[in-house]
Amino acid sequence: xxxxxxxxxxxxxxxxxxxxxxxxxxxxxxxxxxxxxxxxxxxxxxxxxxxxxxxxxxxxxxxxxxxxxxxxxxxxxxxxxxxxxxxxxxxxxxxxxxxxxxxxxxxxxxxxxxxxxxxxxxxxxxxxxxxxxxxxxxxxxxxxxxxxxxxxxxxxxxxxxxxxxxxxxxxxxxxxxxxxxxxxxxxxxxxxxxxxxxxxxxxxxxxxxxxxxxxxxxxxxxxxxxxxxxxxxxxxxxxxxxxxxxxxxxxxxxxxxxxxxxxxxxxxxxxxxxxxxxxxxxxxxxxxxxxxxxxxxxxxxxxxxxxxxxxxxxxxxxxxxxxxxxxxxxxxxxxxxxxxxxxxxxxxxxx
Numbered sequence: 001x002x003x004x005x006x007x008x009x010x011x012x013x014x015x016x017x018x019x020x021x022x023x024x025x026x027x028x029x030x031x032x033x034x035x036x037x038x039x040x041x042x043x044x045x046x047x048x049x050x051x052x053x054x055x056x057x058x059x060x061x062x063x064x065x066x067x068x069x070x071x072x073x074x075x076x077x078x079x080x081x082x083x084x085x086x087x088x089x090x091x092x093x094x095x096x097x098x099x100x101x102x103x104x105x106x107x108x109x110x111x112x113x114x115x116x117x118x119x120x121x122x123x124x125x126x127x128x129x130x131x132x133x134x135x136x137x138x139x140x141x142x143x144x145x146x147x148x149x150x151x152x153x154x155x156x157x158x159x160x161x162x163x164x165x166x167x168x169x170x171x172x173x174x175x176x177x178x179x180x181x182x183x184x185x186x187x188x189x190x191x192x193x194x195x196x197x198x199x200x201x202x203x204x205x206x207x208x209x210x211x212x213x214x215x216x217x218x219x220x221x222x223x224x225x226x227x228x229x230x231x232x233x234x235x236x237x238x239x240x241x242x243x244x245x246x247x248x249x250x251x252x253x254x255x256x257x258x259x260x261x262x263x264x265x266x267x268x269x270x271x272x273x274x275x276x277x278x279x280x281x282x283x284x285x286x287x288x289x290x291x292x293x294x295x296x297x298x299x300x301x302x303x304x305x306x307x308x309x310x311x312x313x314x315x316x317x318x319x320x321x322x323x324x325x326x327x328x329x330x331x332x333x334x335x336x337x338x339x340x341x342x343x344x345x346x347x348x349x350x351x
Contacts, residue, residue, distance in 0.1 A: 040137050047144040051252060051308040053099065060091065060102040071108035071120050071131055079129060080106035082261065082300035086291055092256075092303075094236055094323050095180050095286045099254070099305065106302030107259070107312070112136040122215070125313055128245075128338055130259070132304060133311040139249055142205045143308045146251040146329050161185065170232035170327045179234035180286075186235055186324075192225035202226050202331070206249065209333040216247045216311070219336030228331040231255075231324040239268060239281040239321035241345070244334040246314040250306040253328030257312070258285075260301045260319040262341040265348035267299035268319060273350055285321060306330075317341040 059068050061083065066076045088104045110121040113135045124131045133139075161169075166187045173179050191202035193211075203209065203226070208216040211223035224244070231253075241262065260268065271277045284290045291297065305325070306312060314320060316338045345351050 040140055044140055044144045047147055048140045048309050051143065051147050053254065053305070053307060055101070057099070057105065057305055058102050059105045061104065064106075066108060068105050068108050071110055071117065071124060073120055073123075075124060075127055075129055080108070080259075080302055082106060082264075082302050084297075085260075085267075085299040085301045086297055088258065088301055088303060089285055089288075089291065093286060093288075094256075094258075094321070097179060097233060097323075097325050099256075099325060103303050103305065104301070105304050107132050107304045109134050118215075125215070125218075128315040128340055130315055130318060131313055132306070133313070134309070136309065136311060138208065139251070139311060140309045143251045145205065147308060161187070163187065166230065170230075173232045173234060174327060176233075179232075182234070184232050184235045186232060187230035189228040189230070190225055191228075194223075194225075202228065206331060206333075209247070209331070211335070217333065217335050218245060222334075222336040224334045226331055226333050228329065230329050231327070233324055233326045235324040236286070237320075237322040238277070239285065239319050240279050241265075241317045241319050242334070243317055243345070243351075244337050245316050246332055246334050248306070248312045248314060248330065248332040250308055250310050251329040251331065252308050254308075254325040255306045255328055255330060256303060256323040256325055257306060258301050258303045258321040258323075259314070260299065262317040262319070262344045264299050264301070264319060265345060265350075267295040269294050269296050270348070270350075279350060281319075281321070315341075317345050 056069060061081065064081055066072050066079070083104045083106075092100055092103060107130055109132045110124075111117045112121075112133050121131065121133065166185050169183075169185050173182060173184065176182060189199065189202070191199035193200065193203065206226060208214055209226050211217060211220040213220055217223075222244075239258070239260070268281045269283050271280055271282050283293055283296050301319075301321075304312070318341075342351065
């Protein structure tokens with residue numbers, strides 16, 4: 001997750017844990033097909049659609065045996081498809097913020113408004129297979145609120161930069177012809193009902209991340225809070241893995257995720273255990289001259305563009321490399337560890 005990585009291509013990064021207003025603590029019940037089937041207002045639809053890309057992004061591989069826009073009921077053999085990392089990076093360099101019409105997408109998508117697809121999502125999650133959820137009404141409603149910057153009280157204590165200052169600096173980056181070689185700032189907000197500064201209002205906006213068992217929160221006993229990252233255009237988080245299952249939500253803007261199965265660990269040229277950046281790739285993925293290091297040319301990856309209102313399920317130990325394509329708001333929550341990839345990571349020299 002981006003919180004565990006240092007932004008690349010930037011000369012400054014401000015990381016914050018602000019003090020925000022509190023509301024009454026909530027303990028919502030979020031089950032299959034309850035609030036998720038509520039109808040959205042025209043205002044919500046218009047606001048969120050304006051934050052999303054006008055057209056669907058297609059996969060570049062016409063031989064892909066499944067539809068990325070609709071997860072098949074039975075998990076395909078070899079899912080998700082992965083391609084040569086050299087092909088993926090050559091087609092779209094991470095320093096390029098212009099989004100192509102086709103990418104190497106291997107993750108399939110779930111339409112949460114469709115009851116049958118929600119059942120399919122259960123099957124993929126239980127099999128510890130990654131996927132992306134689209135059209136979840138609660139996330140769209142939250143994206144509308146956050147996208148309009150409504151109801152947010154800027155931090156006033158224990159901060160290095162106010163929200164207003166961060167917001168203005170991020171807007172400046174949007175207009176630059178060269179957003180890579182400039183200062184970047186991202187704003188961090190954590191919510192944890194167990195701590196003094198709970199930031200309860202985040203749980204109200206993201207009820208499925210409250211530690212009560214539901215589709216998006218598998219193991220409440222292994223609760224790790226909600227982590228939100230508000231990023232500016234051009235910020236890159238180096239490829240790395242986290243040893244826990246992870247649901248990642250985007251509430252504004254777009255982010256590019258380049259993803260790899262844990263079995264690619266030995267190919268990604270990670271810094272070794274004990275290094276300050278252990279479990280992160282040592283290769284600069286934006287620099288073509290570094291792509292021939294060690295086993296790196298053997299690596300296989302896929303990619304997906306996350307947009308406002310989308311949720312991605314990333315199982316334990318999957319690698320992710322993240323590019324902020326514009327100003328964006330991302331929140332995630334982890335719940336529990338699965339062990340299906342433990343041996344792979346251990347054989348790679350970790351654990």
